[in-house]
Amino acid sequence: MKEKAFQDYYPDDVSHCYGCGSLNQHGLQLKSFWDGDETVARITPRDYHTAIPGFVYGGFVASIIDCHGTGSAAAAAYRAEGREMDTMPPLRFVTASLNVKYLKPTPMGVELEVRGEIVEVKGRKVVVSEKVFAGDVLVATGEVVAVQMPENMITK
């Protein structure tokens, strides 16, 4: 059986995110998985996600770090509670802060790999440190501070 991505456990009402929602037909549909104690997502930018010709625009890199970060935060929070991601109550995270360092220009036409390390799970907060690789080349690093979603963001 194919492993389910973190995002595939999200209920339908939170599956519309442009970056990672499985129900957003226009979006990136990022999929994140455990790989031992790290998390990993792989995605190939579309040809229009360009900065200048030949290179990926910075907002794309920031977006995948953001969504991989909140996904990893949710997975880590379930794991910290010893629960599977399909158990109740649901744990959903939003981004409090996002930091990205662009180390090298990110080439187009290459699958990008985002790797996440869970730095901290404390109360409603999870900190995820991330690296983005284009092939073997580390092109960006990032950190996401994610917090459990405030109840007033749930609209239905």
Add this chain to the structure above:
Amino acid sequence: MKEKAFQDYYPDDVSHCYGCGSLNQHGLQLKSFWDGDETVARITPRDYHTAIPGFVYGGFVASIIDCHGTGSAAAAAYRAEGREMDTMPPLRFVTASLNVKYLKPTPMGVELEVRGEIVEVKGRKVVVSEKVFAGDVLVATGEVVAVQMPENMITK
């Protein structure tokens, strides 16, 4: 005559950026302008730029901070040299680092205003501090450290 946006001065070979390139038909086509000593851009997210229903996804906010930052950096560098943006040699910037703090959920269906303050213009580096408003509400702050584009990114 209508004022030209910073991005409208970019040569065609650097006008393909998903976030702000005037030639990217799929992109956001962000337009940034001077407003006194500050810079400003206004944009309304499309309905699919959602996080959870009713709110804008974080990558969109990060993307507009990124592109408004590099655009503001270019404008500030020209201004520091006492030059108009259509004079040679061209000054083009890429992002070295991007920091975003999400203060409040960003509502959909509202024009967002990004305001930039030029913190520093030093050598090849420009630092831009930014605020994102949804109506009167400050929803995010950000900082972009932009550097002049390395020559090896120019592909033609």
